[in-house]
Amino acid sequence: MKVLITDPISDEGIKILKAEPGVQVDVETKLTKEQLLEKIKGYEALIIRSETQVTKEVIEAADSLKIIGRAGVGIDNVDVPAATAKGIIVANAPEGNTIAACEHTIAMMFAMSRNIPQANSSLKGGKWERSKFMGVEVLGKTLGIIGMGRIGGEVTKRARCMGMEVLAQDPFTTPERARDLGAKLTTREEIYQKADYITVHTPLIPETRHMISTPQFDMMKKGVRVINCARGGIIDEAALLEALKSGKVAGAALDVFEKEPPVGSPLLEQPNVIVTPHLGASTKEAQISVAVIIAEQVLNAFKGLPVTTALNIPIMKPETMEKIKPFLPLAENLGKFTAQMVDGRIQEVDITYSGDITQKDVSLITIAAIKGILDFKKGELVNYVNAKAIAKDYGIKVVESKSGEVGDYTNLITVTIKTDSMQRKVQGTIFGNKDARIVGIDNYRIEANPAGYMIVTMHKDRPGVIGNVGTILGKNDINIAGMVVGREAVRGEAIMILNVDDAVPQPVLKEMIEKAGLYDARYVKL
Ligand SMILES: NC(=O)C1=CN([C@@H]2O[C@H](COP(=O)(O)OP(=O)(O)OC[C@H]3O[C@@H](n4cnc5c(N)ncnc54)[C@H](O)[C@@H]3O)[C@@H](O)[C@H]2O)C=CC1
Numbered sequence: 001m002k003v004l005i006t007d008p009i010s011d012e013g014i015k016i017l018k019a020e021p022g023v024q025v026d027v028e029t030k031l032t033k034e035q036l037l038e039k040i041k042g043y044e045a046l047i048i049r050s051e052t053q054v055t056k057e058v059i060e061a062a063d064s065l066k067i068i069g070r071a072g073v074g075i076d077n078v079d080v081p082a083a084t085a086k087g088i089i090v091a092n093a094p095e096g097n098t099i100a101a102c103e104h105t106i107a108m109m110f111a112m113s114r115n116i117p118q119a120n121s122s123l124k125g126g127k128w129e130r131s132k133f134m135g136v137e138v139l140g141k142t143l144g145i146i147g148m149g150r151i152g153g154e155v156t157k158r159a160r161c162m163g164m165e166v167l168a169q170d171p172f173t174t175p176e177r178a179r180d181l182g183a184k185l186t187t188r189e190e191i192y193q194k195a196d197y198i199t200v201h202t203p204l205i206p207e208t209r210h211m212i213s214t215p216q217f218d219m220m221k222k223g224v225r226v227i228n229c230a231r232g233g234i235i236d237e238a239a240l241l242e243a244l245k246s247g248k249v250a251g252a253a254l255d256v257f258e259k260e261p262p263v264g265s266p267l268l269e270q271p272n273v274i275v276t277p278h279l280g281a282s283t284k285e286a287q288i289s290v291a292v293i294i295a296e297q298v299l300n301a302f303k304g305l306p307v308t309t310a311l312n313i314p315i316m317k318p319e320t321m322e323k324i325k326p327f328l329p330l331a332e333n334l335g336k337f338t339a340q341m342v343d344g345r346i347q348e349v350d351i352t353y354s355g356d357i358t359q360k361d362v363s364l365i366t367i368a369a370i371k372g373i374l375d376f377k378k379g380e381l382v383n384y385v386n387a388k389a390i391a392k393d394y395g396i397k398v399v400e401s402k403s404g405e406v407g408d409y410t411n412l413i414t415v416t417i418k419t420d421s422m423q424r425k426v427q428g429t430i431f432g433n434k435d436a437r438i439v440g441i442d443n444y445r446i447e448a449n450p451a452g453y454m455i456v457t458m459h460k461d462r463p464g465v466i467g468n469v470g471t472i473l474g475k476n477d478i479n480i481a482g483m484v485v486g487r488e489a490v491r492g493e494a495i496m497i498l499n500v501d502d503a504v505p506q507p508v509l510k511e512m513i514e515k516a517g518l519y520d521a522r523y524v525k526l
């Protein structure tokens with residue numbers, strides 16, 4: 001495995017990668033866009049921080065990439081949909097730098113409140129300006145937090161210890177969690193109207209870009225102080241500049257910028273703006289932590305172990321993974337099998353679970369079935385990351401459901417494919433936690449081993465049919481390994497599954513239909 005690291009990460013992470021036999025690690029920081037496009041070829045893993053821009057172009061140029069590891073949180077510098085479409089896992093190190101970013105936010109709040117950076121340069125410049133740097137206290141002030149995730153939550157705890165009131169807004173957090181942390185969950189409007197300090201801790205996504213702009217500054221209290229240790233662009237820099245100049249905003253503490261480095265930004269000229277060069281995650285502890293986490297995730301991806309911080313594949317705990325593991329190949333084979341048993345353009349895929357399995361998280365099993373269905377489509381490299389996205393691109397509707405019916409099996413997965421011309425249902429189960437079986441096709445009960453080369457015939461149950469099929473296969477040197485028959489009634493409609501040791505050419509199937517009197521004979525390869 002070849003790993004390319006294009007932003008500086010802690011040696012602790014590099015050591016973990018290098019200790020793994022067969023892993024080659026190359027560290028190449030400060031690559032230009034063109035150099036990266038050339039360099040990326042041949043690498044299976046790319047490890048980055050916030051500087052490397054992993055654009056669609058980079059992803060397209062990558063010919064071997066399996067995983068992009070972000071040694072940190074924000075992935076706004078990665079084109080995740082492009083990676084997903086190409087089946088590349090994107091993983092981050094979400095908990096590694098929470099405390100570092102939180103402490104930096106608190107440090108910036110105090111530095112701004114007491115004019116520490118300005119006073120420091122004044123004194124070092126030979127001046128003794130005590131009255132110029134009169135500060136404000138945070139005790140009793142209201143802090144508005146937008147984005148109450150990991151960092152927002154930690155900031156809340158510390159702000160409460162310092163005697164601040166905390167108002168928080170986050171569409172995905174509960175009032176209970178906010179209350180437990182010591183904050184009141186409210187609207188952004190209330191934050192703008194009441195807060196003395198406002199700090200943002202959301203990701204940079206379309207909904208949060210320029211979330212705070214002129215209309216929002218207009219709603220704020222005169223003399224408000226704002227902090228951005230999340231991402232440049234969440235606060236509209238041009239609007240902030242105006243609000244600072246008008247006196248509406250008394251101070252701003254910025255660690256991140258719309259363009260980094262913010263060369264020539266007029267914000268840097270403002271006396272009441274304090275800045276750091278994107279240092280939120282820059283502590284020794286956080287850097288070791290994110291580097292170790294990402295190195296482990298990258299190795300997991302190569303060992304076929306769950307990448308627990310992946311952002312574009314369902315993640316689950318190792319215990320859950322252990323329980324659903326046997327169902328992944330079954331679901332994939334059911335998908336492959338059913339897809340080869342239908343004609344026409346696939347419009348809808350229904351995957352229904354019954355029995356014990358309904359108690360488990362089946363999201364990955366559904367993906368396995370979709371992967372199986374799409375797998376046989378030539379030219380597509382389908383995997384767990386891109387299967388759903390490819391199905392969507394093909395206009396295939398995927399319906400996952402759980403049924404309360406227990407039936408005869410401890411666990412049952414039913415895959416139904418609807419095409420523009422027909423519908424087919426195939427059911428499968430796992431016996432004794434290890435033996436996968438196909439147990440139903442449409443309304444026939446049958447018990448077949450889903451493996452290797454198979455022939456599925458539809459015919460009327462009468463003497464001679466099976467014999468004729470055997471003769472034709474024998475004549476064509478195709479060895480039968482196993483055979484099962486399901487039928488509606490004696491001499492009624494029947495289905496037969498043959499496991500064969502050799503590939504079956506189309507003319508043999510044609511001969512079987514014509515000479516053995518079958519309605520249909522399909523060759524299925526798993
Ligand atoms: N300055 C630095 O060096 C660092 C910056 N960061 C930035 O901080 C951000 C937050 O990091 P974490 O707390 O670890 O992430 P997180 O995912 O735990 O928290 C983000 C929170 O934002 C909320 N959110 C999403 N959309 C929102 C919206 N429209 N309005 C309000 N809330 C919204 C989410 O529900 C979530 O609770 C990251 O996305 C990253 O960009 C993170 C680490 C270091």
Ligand SMILES: O=C(O)C(=O)COP(=O)(O)O
Pocket residue numbers: 049050051071072073074075097278279280281282
């Ligand atoms: O983790 C994050 O989101 C950060 O912004 C940290 O960025 P960095 O890894 O220091 O370039």
